[in-house]
Amino acid sequence: MKKLMFAAAVAAGLAAFGDGLESANTVGYQQKAVRQFLSQAVCTFDAVGGGGLDIQKLIPVDENGDYIGDGDITIQFNSPYGALEGAFSYYGDDEYDDDCPAGWYNEDTDERVTFTFDPGQGFDVFAGSPCVFQYAGEVATAQSYVPCRQFLSAQGNIRPVPVDIQTIIPVDGDDDTAEYVGDGDVTVQFNSQYGALEGAFSYYGDDEYDDDCPAGWYNEDTDERVTYSFEAGQGFTIFAGTACYLKFPALQ
Numbered sequence: 001m002k003k004l005m006f007a008a009a010v011a012a013g014l015a016a017f018g019d020g021l022e023s024a025n026t027v028g029y030q031q032k033a034v035r036q037f038l039s040q041a042v043c044t045f046d047a048v049g050g051g052g053l054d055i056q057k058l059i060p061v062d063e064n065g066d067y068i069g070d071g072d073i074t075i076q077f078n079s080p081y082g083a084l085e086g087a088f089s090y091y092g093d094d095e096y097d098d099d100c101p102a103g104w105y106n107e108d109t110d111e112r113v114t115f116t117f118d119p120g121q122g123f124d125v126f127a128g129s130p131c132v133f134q135y136a137g138e139v140a141t142a143q144s145y146v147p148c149r150q151f152l153s154a155q156g157n158i159r160p161v162p163v164d165i166q167t168i169i170p171v172d173g174d175d176d177t178a179e180y181v182g183d184g185d186v187t188v189q190f191n192s193q194y195g196a197l198e199g200a201f202s203y204y205g206d207d208e209y210d211d212d213c214p215a216g217w218y219n220e221d222t223d224e225r226v227t228y229s230f231e232a233g234q235g236f237t238i239f240a241g242t243a244c245y246l247k248f249p250a251l252q
Helices: 008-019
Strands: 003-005 027-034 037-042 059-061 073-078 084-091 103-106 122-127 131-138 144-148 151-156 169-171 186-191 197-204 216-219 235-240 244-248
Touching: 027 037, 037 151, 144 151
Parallel strands: none
Antiparallel strands: 027 131, 037 122, 037 235, 059 131, 073 084, 073 122, 084 103, 122 151, 144 244, 151 235, 169 244, 186 197, 186 235, 197 216
């Protein structure tokens, strides 16, 4: 179910992925599996023409492509300490109340929400059953800087293709003058569907992890520089001792 699919109308433009993608307006769509219970996610497409994705364009569906409603899928926003700060749940036509259209609703305010994800913004998901998120829009191909707040935040691979973790660098700014944030101050965490920590990789600069160790993400449990690629759209948690940015390389 974790597959990348693009509309036939833009197939010719997307064929350029292997040879260098230069178009600023490459569009398409992706279906991304979401496991049952807790997980992290990120939108892999922006709005066509720029800007983040309208949440109402994000539809949770089952393996047959039918929407999953009745509030079974909830997008959660948590504080830097992991506390729930807000949530939106998905309902089909007339499910939230009579004459209410399908969409994401804030059950605290009884309103169909107006919300746009910032480009690269991650979020937490609680799913009563496994589902698939359908993303559609424009592919961000340029080098990108995704902000990470201090302490915990939901993040993810913003690209609709796999990305080698060693090409993602935590930095202290959002331009080419930024410097890396090392000494293990930034950690990628992998959590179970129940929220338990299952593994972590931390970033170190040259010779910081140990003498003659090159810069990169390290597994402190095995003392190894990791070999790992994020799947397209794969979510994860970041723990950052200081606010920073994840610098993603441009798509080639």
